[in-house]
Amino acid sequence: MTQLPALVTLLTVLLLFGTTWLVGRARGKYAIKAPATSGHPLFERAYRVQMNTLEQTVMFLPTLWLAATYGFNGWAGIAGLVWLLGRVWYAVAYMNDPAKRGPGFGLASLGWLALLVMTAIGVVRAMAVG
Template structure:
């Protein structure tokens, strides 16, 4: 279980790659020339999935590693997997129909929120002890 957070981090990198690939594929398929970021609804959904996932990752990875650093290796890894599942669900749903992205978003936020709580508890405990 010590390696679970590292596996979650690798899965996050792969998720980022998948969203990047989806944008490139949609750009080619719908002939959206760079640097344009609009033009076809399917391309725009792919682009938003990539950007939203990137924005979420910026908050997720520090929370994951703070939780792990302060002793929540197993639970942090599990919460990280919840985030991965939620973000993947979110991406698939959003690519098909933007109105169906909500449940995946909620699951991802649940995983992230758990990591923030673990990080805060661990940091608070460390500050009180030291």
């Protein structure tokens, strides 16, 4: 369990790579020339999945590692897996039907919220001791 946050981080990097690959593939398939970020609806979906995942990752990774650092290593890894599964669910759903992306987003948000609570508890606890 001690290496679970590292595994989650690696899987998150692979998820980011996957969303980047989807955008590149859609850009070629639908002839969307860089730097354009609009055009075919399926390209726009792929682009939004990539950007939203990147935006969420900026908040996710620091809370994952703060929670792990401040005494919740195993639980942080589990919450990180929940976030990761939610983001994959979100991406697949968004690509198929944007109206059905909500449950995946909700699951990822739940995982992140758990990390945020662990981080807050850990930081406050460390400040009280130190």
